[in-house]
Amino acid sequence: MKEIYLVSGLGADERVFEYLDLQPYKRTCLQWIRANEDETLEQYAARLCEQIKVENPVLIGVSFGGMIAVEIGKLIKTEKIILISSVKTKEDIPLHYRVMGAVNFNKLMPMGRMKDLYGIIAWLFGVSSKEERQLLEDILNSTDERFVHWAIDHIINWENKILLPNAVLIHGTSDRLLSGSTPDYSIKDGGHFMIVNRCEEISAIIKGILASVEKNTLV
Numbered sequence: 001m002k003e004i005y006l007v008s009g010l011g012a013d014e015r016v017f018e019y020l021d022l023q024p025y026k027r028t029c030l031q032w033i034r035a036n037e038d039e040t041l042e043q044y045a046a047r048l049c050e051q052i053k054v055e056n057p058v059l060i061g062v063s064f065g066g067m068i069a070v071e072i073g074k075l076i077k078t079e080k081i082i083l084i085s086s087v088k089t090k091e092d093i094p095l096h097y098r099v100m101g102a103v104n105f106n107k108l109m110p111m112g113r114m115k116d117l118y119g120i121i122a123w124l125f126g127v128s129s130k131e132e133r134q135l136l137e138d139i140l141n142s143t144d145e146r147f148v149h150w151a152i153d154h155i156i157n158w159e160n161k162i163l164l165p166n167a168v169l170i171h172g173t174s175d176r177l178l179s180g181s182t183p184d185y186s187i188k189d190g191g192h193f194m195i196v197n198r199c200e201e202i203s204a205i206i207k208g209i210l211a212s213v214e215k216n217t218l219v
Helices: 041-051 064-073 095-102 111-125 130-141 145-156 199-218
Strands: 004-007 027-029 058-062 080-084 167-172 185-187
Touching: 004 064, 041 064, 058 064, 058 199, 064 080, 064 145, 064 167, 080 199, 167 199, 185 199
Parallel strands: 004 027, 004 058, 058 080, 080 167, 167 185
Antiparallel strands: none
16 A cells, blocks of 8 residues: 655645545655755755655645645656646646746735735635634644745746656636646636545545556556
8 A cells, every 4th residue: 555645735734634535545744844045946845855755655735735746756756646736837837927936026025914915815715614714824824934935936936847647636626826727637616725625525536546556556
């Protein structure tokens, strides 16, 4: 049975995976580490690889964590990479984000005010209940603002052109944050927070993917 390594979204932690039913698979959540100021995404991913203790693992990455999972998949051999509410290459990054990166607009943003924009962020994430709003607010309140600034810069300036053959994307049709993605599996009306509020559907898709992986391994 393959061990699953989870990569959470920007500023989040393993709480976002608590809603997924991944039994009976063993899962380990990679822990975010402090990013060096001039560190590339590739260099950061290489340091995260030190937490992976098995060969040929399965990676599951959500949002920014999906981009990290792709970068890890370019460095080590992986059995499968499952992306949720994320992107496979730079072509999936919405055009307006890439324009922001080209003119360095993100460096003008006051990162300290992000928490003041909670209402807008909640709408962008598509939260749909009081409990989800509280979870999102808790995540925002525990986010390292310096890491957010570093990560946003790398998100909108991501240059990856390599389409990994073993990567699959599960994406919502109503994702307001990463609307340009081309998914392998679509969740109708799913938003960017669907790992929480559409967890049963996503769990079923993931289990189907993992069952296929195990079947091919035995052949």
